Each structure stands twice: as C-alpha cells, then as structure tokens.
Amino acid sequence: MFRNWILAWTLAGLASAAVPAVVAQDAPRSDQQPAATAPSEGGHRGPRFDPDRRAEMVGKKLNLSADQKTKVTDIFKSEQEQMQKIHADASASQQDRRSKMMETHKASNDRVRALLNPDQQKKWDEMQARRELWQKGQQQPPDGSAPNTDQK
Numbered sequence: 001m002f003r004n005w006i007l008a009w010t011l012a013g014l015a016s017a018a019v020p021a022v023v024a025q026d027a028p029r030s031d032q033q034p035a036a037t038a039p040s041e042g043g044h045r046g047p048r049f050d051p052d053r054r055a056e057m058v059g060k061k062l063n064l065s066a067d068q069k070t071k072v073t074d075i076f077k078s079e080q081e082q083m084q085k086i087h088a089d090a091s092a093s094q095q096d097r098r099s100k101m102m103e104t105h106k107a108s109n110d111r112v113r114a115l116l117n118p119d120q121q122k123k124w125d126e127m128q129a130r131r132e133l134w135q136k137g138q139q140q141p142p143d144g145s146a147p148n149t150d151q152k
Contacts, residue, residue: 051076061127062120071115079108
C-alpha cells in the first residue's frame with residue numbers, strides 16, 4: 001500500500017514538473033508576432049480580422065452586390081493594414097495607439113456605410129449597435145450565438 005502512494009506521488013510530481021515545460025514550448029516567443037489574418041481557434045479574435053471572411057459575413061447579412069462586396073473587402077483590407085502599422089508603432093503610447101485604432105475602425109465603418117443603400121444602412125446600423133452593446137457586456141454576441149453561461 002505504501003509503495004502505491006509513493007508511486008502515485010512520484011508520478012504526480014513528474015507530471016506537475018513537466019507541464020510548465022510543455023506549455024512554454026507551445027507559447028509564442030515575445031519576438032514572434034502571430035499572423036493577424038490567421039483565424040484563431042475559439043479565441044475572441046476569430047474571423048473578424050480576416051478581411052475576406054469579414055466581408056463575406058457582412059455580404060451575407062446585408063445581401064451585398066458583387067461590386068459592393070469587392071469595395072467592402074478593399075476597405076477591410078486597408079483597415080487591417082492601417083491597424084498593423086498603428087500596432088507596430090512603438091513610439092506611440094498604448095493609449096494613443098488605441099485611440100488611432102478606434103478612429104481607423106470608425107472611418108472604415110463610415111466608408112462601408114456610404115456604399116450601402118438605405119435598407120442596407122439600416123441593417124448595418126443595427127449590426128453596429130448590437131456590436132457596441134456586446135462589447136459593453138450588455139447583450140449576446142453579434143453573431144447571435146448564446147454566450148456560455150455554464151457554471152460548474
């Protein structure tokens with residue numbers, strides 16, 4: 001019986017010592033930048049940073065024409081490039097970078113809205129309002145999926 005306890009404690013000690021080493025190998029180094037266009041698996045950044053997928057989703061929700069979809073894709077790609085430049089600017093403070101990113105995002109939203117007909121603009125405004133509420137934690141995610149509220 002005593003041998004079983006010693007074996008169990010030894011295995012538990014080895015497992016707890018090995019976990020940090022395995023996790024450290026999987027974690028990206030600080031000098032590596034993850035690709036902004038790669039959709040994350042289950043993370044909060046998901047497909048919204050991929051301009052093509054983002055334009056596809058908006059196109060389906062707003063029933064965009066082929067020309068509108070092309071222009072929206074170009075707007076989202078331009079926004080992504082600007083965001084990457086702002087993010088990489090180490091000379092600006094974090095608050096300044098955040099402010100510039102918010103301005104860039106708003107300008108892109110305004111450019112998209114200008115491309116839309118009145119019915120599409122109404123849907124776009126509703127989408128943006130839901131997104132703002134969701135960001136403030138007052139509503140379920142803008143894609144309509146229910147948040148995970150399971151508490152064990």
